Amino acid sequence: MKKLYFKICLYVSLLLPIVSCDDFIDPAPENILGKDDIYYRPNLAQGLLINAYLRIPTNGWSFSEMATDDAVSNDLTNGYLNMATGQWASNSNPVDRWTSAQSAIQYINVVLEEIDEVNFSEIPSVNQMFSDRIKGEAYGLRALFMYYLLQAHGGVAGGELLGIPINLQSQNVSSDFNQPRSTFEQCMDQLYTDVDQALALLPMDYQNINDEALVPAQYRELGAKASDYNRAFGDDAIQLLSGRIALAVKAQAALLAASPAFNLSSDQSKWAEAAEYSGDILTDIGGLSGMDPQGHTWYANTSEIDNIGGGANPREILWRTTIGDANNSLEAQNFPPTLFGEGLVNPTQNLVEAFPMASGYPIGDPASGYLAEAPYQGRDPRLQAFIVVNGSTAGASNKVIDTAQDSETNDGLNKVESSTRTGYYLRKLLRQDVNLDPVSNSQQRHIQPRIRYTEIFLIYAEAANEAWGPTAMGNYSFSAYDVIKAIRQRAGIGLSNGDPYLESIKGDQEAMRNLIRNERRLELSFEGFRFWDLRRWDLSLTETAKGIRIMNDSDYAVINVENRVYADYMIYGPVPYSEILKFAALQQNSGW
Incomplete structure (x- = not known):
């Protein structure tokens, strides 16, 4: 020793x-x-x-x-x-x-x-x-x-x-x-x-037991009672790394290893492994029935967040950090200037264009009904749930945010140092019931996941599509297509028309691949995934970051904001x- x-x-x-x-x-x-x-x-x-x-x-x-x-x-x-x-x-x-x-x-x-x-x-x-x-x-x-x-x-x-x-x-x-x-x-x-x-x-999960028969045999043989088991593996240990969390790490790593940048031999069995590791986790929570109906708004489910106690997790979250005291630092960093924020993270026009119409069609599809002169109408509800666009209301006061270049406020494009450079501000992750006004300042509790179940669903969808195709299920009761359909329905897409775009591509593995990647981009936006995803997919990092310039409330022009300068070898750090x-x-x- x-x-x-x-x-x-x-x-x-x-x-x-x-x-x-x-x-x-x-x-x-x-x-x-x-x-x-x-x-x-x-x-x-x-x-x-x-x-x-x-x-x-x-x-x-x-x-x-x-x-x-x-x-x-x-x-x-x-x-x-x-x-x-x-x-x-x-x-x-x-x-x-x-x-x-x-x-x-x-x-x-x-x-x-x-x-x-x-x-x-x-x-x-x-x-x-x-x-x-x-x-x-x-x-x-x-x-x-x-x-x-x-x-x-x-x-x-x-x-x-x-x-x-x-x-x-x-x-x-x-x-x-x-x-x-x-x-x-x-x-x-x-x-x-x-x-x-x-x-x-x-154990798969930490939880108290009240039946001696539930004590694992190797500990019963040493004389352990239920109360003894609870001391080590009970509720007090929740949020420590558990068996279920270890399985999720295995699924995350398997997805990385199956991806093009790290799977140089294009070994299809690696995709099957990633699908199986994630599929096992999802089966254990009931498959698609285990998907949280409010999982896409986890950060804004304020009643749920405010009432979490005892180390418990919301249904959407597999693992999280400790919920600390109420604060408003994230809002101070990212609220628009008129809400006393620094406006740090500016979503791009590139991302805005990735949100489909509520009908499910991409905005570039002739059947979408997208109107360039009214670009935020009829869109995927996640757009305005995640991003403050021109005319959105935000903050505890429901203030209308004017991001136009000719705005009379500092929220306008490039007005002051804390103004948006793209025509957009961040909404996702932020508590809108926070008030940064020095006269009536308020703070709120926040929750930060380490692993969400939506990530596990998306791992399965990506891996299953690559391993078996869009509609095949392997040994599970759900396919990549089923997962994406459920995620889009939860977001409010295709509810009135059955999502005809998704139906039109469910037999096309490449089209489904692109849709899965886009859904991952939207669902996990601003949670630290996009940079790593582009690299593991061996895709270009050099797409110019764009914004929107609005004049006279009706003149919308896409603008280049910031060039991206990456060499090809930078898919690896x-x-x-x-x-x-x-x-x-x-x-x-x-x-x-």
């Missing part, structure tokens, strides 16, 4: 912000944690894992859409703006995950090495359950961070698709850090192994330049 000074320093540096000085010295002549204390203070062991949780990228909104064709920033110093306009480099990378994720894995490996020696309880069954739960969490988290590292840094180097160096042991001052990158396939195999190990240790300088064994992805 390694009990090196390096590890003790690690424990101390991590846990000083978490526990008080009195917790460390009991008493002690110096403010230094004894090297054996972790074995008798289980809160310290759990604190190591908390550090990994705190490094999950989806703990906060990134708005990486501002580096794509979906949005621009009105902050001309914004890192995504700089990235998208030609300044993305291996030593200047706003989407870098290397250091943070590798650090998380280091903490996870320490936990896995030491956890069997930690004394959680004098009751053997309780001690074993806590140990198993934390090990299961650790394996699941290590798989999660592997996924994020492959997404951000996997790529082709020397003609081979590579991942990251695989580290399954904690590193110390005597470790050999100069390790080559493993292949992408080896990394995926390790990810799947970690998920399987997590599933062997974790770089290994950090600092790491390449330090370690000769590391290969940089081609082009960087």
Whole structure:
């Protein structure tokens, strides 16, 4: 058992912000944690894992859409703006995950090495359950961070698709850090192994039980009662990584591995794997009947958000961050100027044009009925639910927002620094019952998902369409077509006419592929997906970001707002330049 000074320093540096000085010295002549204390203070062991949780990228909104064709920033110093306009480099990378994720894995490996020696309880069954739960969490988290590292840094180097160096042991001052990158396939195999190990240790969901017969046999044999089980695996553990969350990570990673940029051999079996992993999760919630009717407005379901308690999740959300105190920071960042906001994220005309008509037809289809002189009439209801367009009302006061170039307010196109550059403002994610007026300022609770069930439905739709075609079901009771139809109906599309556009393409795999990708673009907009999706699909990142210039309430003109400057090799992100300088064994992805 390694009990090196390096590890003790690690424990101390991590846990000083978490526990008080009195917790460390009991008493002690110096403010230094004894090297054996972790074995008798289980809160310290759990604190190591908390550090990994705190490094999950989806703990906060990134708005990486501002580096794509979906949005621009009105902050001309914004890192995504700089990235998208030609300044993305291996030593200047706003989407870098290397250091943070590798650090998380280091903490996870320490936990896995030491956890069997930690004394959680004098009751053997309780001690074993806590140990198993934390090990299961650790394996699941290590798989999660592997996924994020492959997404951000996997790529082709020397003609081979590579991942990251695989580290399954904690590193110390005597470790050999100069390790080559493993292949992408080896990394995926390790990810799947970690998920399987997590599933062997974790319940599918954390919940209290009141029947001794429900205690798993291996713990009953140690004498565990229902109350003992609840201590480790009950309601108090909700929002920790569970078996169901581990399965979702497996589905996310499988979709990445099946996608064109990471599936160089075009192996169709990888699509089938992604469909099966996601399909199993969906079957467990009842298939299409498990789809939340309000899942597309999860951020605006204010009564639901305000009344969440006890770690519970809304029906739409599989995993979320902790709901904190009421605040208005997201609104302050993104409300239009007349609502006292900074208007930071400006949706593009490109994205607006991706919303179909309420009839289901794309706006470019001759049957759509789209009117260029009244571009927001008769559209997919999600358009004005997600985006503030000219004439929309917004905020607690239901103020009419005038985004025209000849607007008499600062909400108009390019009026002031905090004005829109595209003719649009963000609505999605924002609580409209927030008031930023200094005289009558108000705050509200917000919810931030890490994984939504809509994402799992869309993973299944994409993978099933590629593996089996639009209407085939594999071993499930629903097809890609069925999922997309349900998502569109939920949004209010085709309710009066049966969605004839969808019906016309349900036998065409390529047309269905394009529709699925578009539905993913809309449903997951501003949640940090578009940048990564374009890259894994091996699609161009260079579509010019556009806006709309409105004059005299009737003259609509599409304008170019911001060029996108990306080279072809940028479908793969770089290994950090600092790491390449330090370690000769590391290969940089081609082009960087």
